[in-house]
Amino acid sequence: MTTQSANNTDTTKSEVARIVILVILLALVATLGGAVIGQTLQRFERGPLHLSADTVGTMGIILGIPAYIQPFLGAGSDLFPILGYRRRSYFVIGYLIELIGYVAMARVQHLTYYSLISILLIIGFGGTLVAMSLNAVMVRIGNSTGLFGTMLSLQSFVPYLLGLTIAASIQAHSAQYWSIEKCALIVAALLALRIPMAFLIPERAITHRKMADEHKQQRILADKVQNDANRRSLGNALRAPGLWVLLGYIFYLILTPGINIQLYYFEKGYLLFNDYTIGLLVRWSSAGVLAGLLFFAALSRYITVRTLVWGAFLMDCASYPAWYFMHGLWAARIILLVTGFFGILYGMFLNTLAARATPKGLEGTIYSLIAAAIALAGNLSNKLGTFLYDYFGPANHHSIIHGWNMSLAVGFAFTLFGFVFIPFLPHWTRSKLRLSAGKEIEKEELADQN
Secondary structure, three states, rough: OOOOOOOOOOOOOOHHHHHHHHHHHHHHHHHHHHHHHHHHHHHHOOOOOOOHHHHHHHHHHHHHHOOOOOOHHHHHHHOOOEEEEEHHHHHHHHHHHHHHHHHHHHHHHOOHHHHHHHHHHHHHHHHHHHHHHHHHHHHHHHHHHHOOOOOOOHHHHHHHHHHHOOOHHHHHHHHHHHOHHHHHHHHHHHHHHHHHHHHOHHHHHHHOOOOOOOHHHHHHHHHHHHHHHHHHHHHHHHHHHHHHHHHHEEEEEEHHOOOOHHHHHHHHHHOOOOOHHHHHHHHHHHHHHHHHHHHHHHHHHHHHHHHOOOOOHHHHHHHHHHHOEEEEEHHHHHHHHHHHHHHHHHHHHHHHHEEEHHOOOOOHHHHHHHHHHHHHHHHHHHHHHHHHHHHHHHHHOOOOOHHHHHHHHHHHHHHHHHHHHHOOOHHHOOOOEEOOOOOHHHHHHHHHOO
């Protein structure tokens, strides 16, 4: 769905280097923060708050609200710069909001279900602004160089590399010994470290100061022309049926019943793993993900668009049967290794497909639209998965293993129906061109849109 615009400038090696460094640093700090508070938050929800798996699934849908509105935030970033910047300003504002949320979590006395949701919504809104800004820059540079898949792999590689080494130990230790208030303060300190990284975002300020009157008028006119072009491009993109079919395809594959939430309940209730063991199991899933990321990073520029479409569908189908064999510690290790490998490839394929569908100059809007659909589908997926688990399991006086197996069976059948979208996808999604042939793919997208 790529369109030509005034943003069609050549990407320099310096811009690529800066965004790569930014991705690495952000992923490093985010992973440490997630390791500190992630499982501790799960423990708090399951322990003091006594939330069921289905309630946690409902909570996830509510907490996804900031992600659902990110197309509007992205449109604001594309069309209305703040202090002369379309990405940096939104990036900094997002981190400040996140910081406020974690400080509030650490300071509120006697966290309740509703106060926790309120604080997590604040944190989610800030995180959405940060993610939207970073994704927009990655898509712009990645599509023009064919390196989006590589950058996406790098963004995930760092967390899982740390998960394989120190992050798993940090997660296990914090979940076992630290309070949620202490974890929130540590994460707040880590967030403060990330704010100055905004200067790594490769972006020219939109400013008219220190210019001669003639040049100032020319710059103002150029900026107006750019905004008008972006608005026309946005209208054309939203009227293209192919974008909505592709959006529906991605949404459906993500919507298929998830197992992320009930996996924790299954490990605790049926496999009888403690929090420390569950934390250490992260190393095995991280090893599988790392292998998948290395595989994708090495081959991403040589994969065709058609491979992205079919690969995502087939890997989604294959994931469900694997979980049937999770009946012990070693089985859990092997299955987490295998599902980690194919699961990350599935995610890389869908996100790369979303990036290819994003027009130039509208990286904040269209990619955010698809990201919002992914977020909504992901939360509904978790809710659907936990509903199936509770319906066929403990909530209706069945065994835990019965609920687990039935949720997997229904999930597999649900996924198979995703095939019906494929014949109606835009013509460019059938392309045999490699992703490295970015210009040629753009021509096919333009011809299909026209």
